[in-house]
Amino acid sequence: MKASTDYYHENSMFHASATEVMGTRLDMVILGIDRAKGDLLWQQCRERLEQLEAVGSKFKADSETTAVNRAEPLSIVTVSPLFGQLLTEAIGFRQPTRGCFDVTLGSCSAVEFRSPVELVVPASGLTIDLGGYLKGRAVDDMMAVLKSGGVTDAFIDFGGSSIMGIGSHPAGKGWPVSVTDPYSRRVLATFSLRDASLSTSGNTPAYNGHIVNPATGRIVSGNRLSAIVAREALVAEVLSTTWLVADEQLRREILPQFENVYNEFVYN
Amino acid sequence: MTDPSRRSFMRSLGVLAGSAAVLSTAPWLASCSADKQAAVTGERARIALIGTGSRGQYHLHNLKLIPHSEVVALCDIHQPHLDEASQLFPEAKTYTDYHALLDDPDIDGVIIATPLGTHARITLDALDAGKHVFCEKAMALTLDECKEVYERYKQCDNVLYYCMQRMYDEKYIRGVQMINDGLIGDVVGMRCHWFRNADWRRDCPDPSLERLINWRLYRETSGGLMTELASHQLEVCSWVTGKMPSKIMGMGDIIHWKHDAREVYDTVNVVYKYSDGRTISYESLISNKYNGMEDQILGSRGTMNLATGLYYLEEDNSRSGIKQLLSSVRESVFSAIPAAGPSWRPETADAYIPHSILDGVTHVNNGQSTIGADHDGSEDILASFCQACITGERAVNVVEEAYSATALCLLGNKAIEEGTTIDFPDEYKIPYMKF
Ligand SMILES: NC(=O)c1ccc[n+]([C@@H]2O[C@H](COP(=O)([O-])OP(=O)(O)OC[C@H]3O[C@@H](n4cnc5c(N)ncnc54)[C@H](O)[C@@H]3O)[C@@H](O)[C@H]2O)c1
Numbered sequence: 248m249k250a251s252t253d254y255y256h257e258n259s260m261f262h263a264s265a266t267e268v269m270g271t272r273l274d275m276v277i278l279g280i281d282r283a284k285g286d287l288l289w290q291q292c293r294e295r296l297e298q299l300e301a302v303g304s305k306f307k308a309d310s311e312t313t314a315v316n317r318a319e320p321l322s323i324v325t326v327s328p329l330f331g332q333l334l335t336e337a338i339g340f341r342q343p344t345r346g347c348f349d350v351t352l353g354s355c356s357a358v359e360f361r362s363p364v365e366l367v368v369p370a371s372g373l374t375i376d377l378g379g380y381l382k383g384r385a386v387d388d389m390m391a392v393l394k395s396g397g398v399t400d401a402f403i404d405f406g407g408s409s410i411m412g413i414g415s416h417p418a419g420k421g422w423p424v425s426v427t428d429p430y431s432r433r434v435l436a437t438f439s440l441r442d443a444s445l446s447t448s449g450n451t452p453a454y455n456g457h458i459v460n461p462a463t464g465r466i467v468s469g470n471r472l473s474a475i476v477a478r479e480a481l482v483a484e485v486l487s488t489t490w491l492v493a494d495e496q497l498r499r500e501i502l503p504q505f506e507n508v509y510n511e512f513v514y515n
Numbered sequence: 516m517t518d519p520s521r522r523s524f525m526r527s528l529g530v531l532a533g534s535a536a537v538l539s540t541a542p543w544l545a546s547c548s549a550d551k552q553a554a555v556t557g558e559r560a561r562i563a564l565i566g567t568g569s570r571g572q573y574h575l576h577n578l579k580l581i582p583h584s585e586v587v588a589l590c591d592i593h594q595p596h597l598d599e600a601s602q603l604f605p606e607a608k609t610y611t612d613y614h615a616l617l618d619d620p621d622i623d624g625v626i627i628a629t630p631l632g633t634h635a636r637i638t639l640d641a642l643d644a645g646k647h648v649f650c651e652k653a654m655a656l657t658l659d660e661c662k663e664v665y666e667r668y669k670q671c672d673n674v675l676y677y678c679m680q681r682m683y684d685e686k687y688i689r690g691v692q693m694i695n696d697g698l699i700g701d702v703v704g705m706r707c708h709w710f711r712n713a714d715w716r717r718d719c720p721d722p723s724l725e726r727l728i729n730w731r732l733y734r735e736t737s738g739g740l741m742t743e744l745a746s747h748q749l750e751v752c753s754w755v756t757g758k759m760p761s762k763i764m765g766m767g768d769i770i771h772w773k774h775d776a777r778e779v780y781d782t783v784n785v786v787y788k789y790s791d792g793r794t795i796s797y798e799s800l801i802s803n804k805y806n807g808m809e810d811q812i813l814g815s816r817g818t819m820n821l822a823t824g825l826y827y828l829e830e831d832n833s834r835s836g837i838k839q840l841l842s843s844v845r846e847s848v849f850s851a852i853p854a855a856g857p858s859w860r861p862e863t864a865d866a867y868i869p870h871s872i873l874d875g876v877t878h879v880n881n882g883q884s885t886i887g888a889d890h891d892g893s894e895d896i897l898a899s900f901c902q903a904c905i906t907g908e909r910a911v912n913v914v915e916e917a918y919s920a921t922a923l924c925l926l927g928n929k930a931i932e933e934g935t936t937i938d939f940p941d942e943y944k945i946p947y948m949k950f
Contacts, residue, residue: 417847423850
C-alpha cells in the first residue's frame with residue numbers, strides 16, 4: 248500500500264489517499280477534525296486494511312487464503328481466528344443469496360471447522376475468493392474506526408465501486424453521488440448517502456469477466472451493472488454482486504433476507 | 516505429492532476458459548476448461564524429459580506438483596545434470612542417448628529442454644516415435660527447420676506444445692482481452708525490451724565442455740538474444756495484433772562482453788513493420804538493466820504494459836471524482852459527485868496512474884532470471900500439456916504462434932546480419948499468418 252495525506256485548514260478537512268490496496272485505490276475524506284486526529288484515525292484504518300489483506304488476498308503468495316486454497320483435500324489447516332471469522336461470515340451469505348454470492352465459487356458444499364482455528368478441507372478441495380467480500384468488510388470496519396473516533400461527517404471511496412457517506416457534506420444533507428454507465432457515460436441514477444453505503448458492480452470496458460456465476464462456473468459478460476444502497480457496506484457489496492447473477496424473480500426472493508437496503512437496481 | 520501448491524495450477528485458467536470472449540482471445544485455452552481438467556482426474560501422463568539442465572530441472576520441480584503426471588524417464592548427455600535430475604525423480608529411468616529413450620513404448624510425452632540447435636531434430640524424432648512433445652522455445656534454430664517441424668506436425672496427430680508461457684499467463688490473457696475490448700483504443704504500436712546486466716555465461720568446469728554448457732553464446736546452437744528473449748515478446752505482438760509484420764530491419768553487435776569467444780550479439784535493436792504502417796520496436800541489451808523487461812502495447816487511448824501487469828490511460832478520469840468532491844467542500848457547492856465506475860469527469864492528467872490488470876496481483880517477472888519465474892504461465896502450460904498427453908487434444912494455435920514468433924526472431928537476426936530491410940520471405944509464410 249502506498250499512501251499520502253492532505254489537510255485543508257480552512258475546511259478542517261482531512262484527506263487520505265492510498266493505492267495498491269486490495270488491488271485498487273482508496274480515498275477517505277473526514278470533516279471537522281484536526282490533522283493529528285486525522286492521522287491517528289487513518290493509521291488505525293491502515294492497520295485494519297493490512298490485517299484484512301494478509302488474510303484475504305488470493306494473490307499474495309503468503310496470504311492465508313492462498314495457503315488454504317493450496318491445501319490437500321481432507322487435510323486440516325490451522326488458520327488465524329480472523330481468517331475463521333471472515334470466512335464464516337462470508338460463507339454465511341451463501342444461504343440468504345440462494346447461492347448467488349459464494350466465496351467458494353461453488354467449489355464445496357460446506358466448510359467445516361474442527362475448532363475456531365482449524366479448518367477441514369473438503370474432499371473437493373477449496374477455492375476461496377474473498378474479493379467480492381473484503382472491500383465491503385473493510386469499508387464497514389473503517390467506518391467503525393471513524394465513528395469510535397467521534398467523526399460525524401466523512402466520505403470513503405474504495406475503488407470507485409464501494410462508497411460510504413457518513414453524515415453530510417458541509418453544504419447539504421448526505422453525500423450525493425451518481426452512478427454512470429461506463430459504456431455510454433450517461434448518468435443512470437443519483438443517490439444521497441447519509442450513513443449509507445453504495446456498491447456498484449458490473450463489467451466495464453476496462454474490466455470484464457471478473458464476476459463468476461457460482462452455480463454455472465461461467466463468467467457474467469456483457470454490459471450489465473448493478474447498484475445497491477444499504478446501511479452496511481458489506482450488505483451493499485454482497486447484493487451488488489448477487490444482483491448481477493440473479494434474475495428478477497430470485498432478486499425479489501433474496502431482498503427480504505436483508506435489512507436496511509434502501510435502494511437497488513440492475514441495468515442491462 | 517507432498518507439496519500441496521500443485522492444486523492451484525490451471526484453476527484460474529479453467530475459470531477463464533468458461534468465457535466465450537476469453538476463448539476468442541486465447542483459443543488454446545479451450546482444452547483447459549474445468550470440465551476437461553476434471554475428466555483426467557486419477558489418470559497420469561507418463562512423461563520423459565530430454566535435457567536435464569536448468570530449465571529441465573525447473574520443469575521437474577513443477578511436474579512434482581502436477582497430479583496428472585508421472586516422470587518415467589530422464590535423458591542428458593552431461594552426466595552431472597542427469598544425476599541432479601535423477602535425485603529429484605530416483606524412480607525414473609535414465610538415458611544418455613535420447614533415441615533409446617524414444618524407443619520406450621511406455622512413454623506418452625516428452626519434454627525437450629535442450630539447447631536450441633537440437634530442438635528440431637529431437638522434436639522430429641520424437642513425433643516420429645509417436646510421442647507427444649513439449650519443446651522449449653524457440654521452435655528451432657533455422658527457418659528451414661521450423662518449416663520442417665511445422666509440416667510434420669500438420670501431417671501427424673500428435674500433440675505439440677512450445678513453451679511460450681505468456682499464452683497461459685493470466686495477466687497476459689486478461690490484458691489482451693482488455694485490449695480486444697477496446698480499453699486502450701486502437702493499437703498503434705508496440706515497444707518491447709529486455710535488459711539485463713550479466714554476461715550470460717555459466718561456469719564451465721572444463722574447456723572441452725564450453726560449447727555444451729555455454730551453448731547460448733554460439734551461433735551453431737543459439738540465436739542469442741533474439742531467440743532466447745525476444746521470442747516470448749514477439750509472440751505477444753502477433754497475439755495482440757493477429758497479424759504479422761512484413762518488413763524487418765535491425766542493428767546489433769557485441770559491445771560489452773567482447774573478451775570471450777562469444778558469437779552472439781549482446782545488444783540488438785530490431786524494428787518490425789506491418790503492412791498497415793504500425794511497428795514493433797524491439798530492444799535488448801545485457802550490459803545495463805535499468806529498463807528491465809517490458810511488453811508495451813501502445814494504444815490511441817492507453818498503454819498496456821503486459822509484463823508488469825499494469826495499464827495506463829491517456830486521459831485518466833479515475834482520480835478526479837475525489838478531486839471534485841474536495842473542491843465542492845472547499846467551494847461549498849452541493850452537487851452530485853459521479854462516484855461509481857470509471858466515469859469521473861476528466862481533469863488535466865498530471866501523471867499516468869497505474870491500474871492493475873489483475874486485482875491485487877503484484878508479483879511480476881523482472882526478467883532477470885535465465886531459468887524462469889514463478890507463476891509466469893510455465894506451470895500451467897506444462898500442466899496443460901500433461902493433460903493433452905492423456906486426452907490427445909491439441910492446443911489450438913500454440914504451434915502456429917511459436918512458428919510465427921520464431922520466424923520473427925530469426926528474421927531479426929538475418930536483418931541485422933545483412934544490414935538491410937528485408938521482406939518476410941514467402942517461402943516461410945504459413946496459412947495462419949495474416950500480413
Ligand atoms: N520458456 C522459458 O522461459 C525458458 C527459460 C529458460 C530456458 N528456456 C529454454 O530451455 C532450453 C534449455 O535451456 P537451459 O537454460 O536449461 O540450458 P542448459 O544448458 O542448462 O540445459 C540444457 C541441457 O541439455 C543437455 N543436452 C544438450 N544436448 C543434448 C542431447 N542431444 N541430448 C540430451 N541432452 C542434451 C545439456 O547437457 C544440458 O544439460 C533452451 O531451449 C532454452 O531456450 C526457456
